[in-house]
Amino acid sequence: MLDLVDQDGQVTVAELVKRFSISAVTVRSDLDTLASVGAVVRSHGGAVRRVEATQDYPLRMKETLHREEKVRIGRAAAELVKPGETIILDSGTTTAEIARHLKRV
Incomplete structure (x- = not known):
């Protein structure tokens, strides 16, 4: 799941259900777990890549x-x-x- 988020910047629950042949409940639970450890940010119907703060130049x-x-x-x-x-x-x-x-x- 993380590889897909990193690759595309975002994933949807429906896309993950189809790709991994698992239930939407399982996908949501997994995305919630990933979000709780800061690996992704949950969005409506999926998750997006976590964006680090941009570097502030002198x-x-x-x-x-x-x-x-x-x-x-x-x-x-x-x-x-x-x-x-x-x-x-x-x-x-x-x-x-x-x-x-x-x-x-």
Whole structure:
């Protein structure tokens, strides 16, 4: 079961019943057991692959990732702001580009 979840990212109870020729009750019980030990996450009618938290890169590295796109987004977003308008920006490397371009508006 775990191999199938790893391979496809998700499985359904019906698919496992057919593949292993076992009852839906047995499949649900097995998926519940796998979920209880953190091997999968139960979903309605099946289970999905457990997703680990993504790695958070240092700020200096994030600034270089997709740099050209961030600059274009920052420029385009800043051009939408009219003089006298107030906006709120969240933190992030793309929003920092918006702020840099707002200085020029």
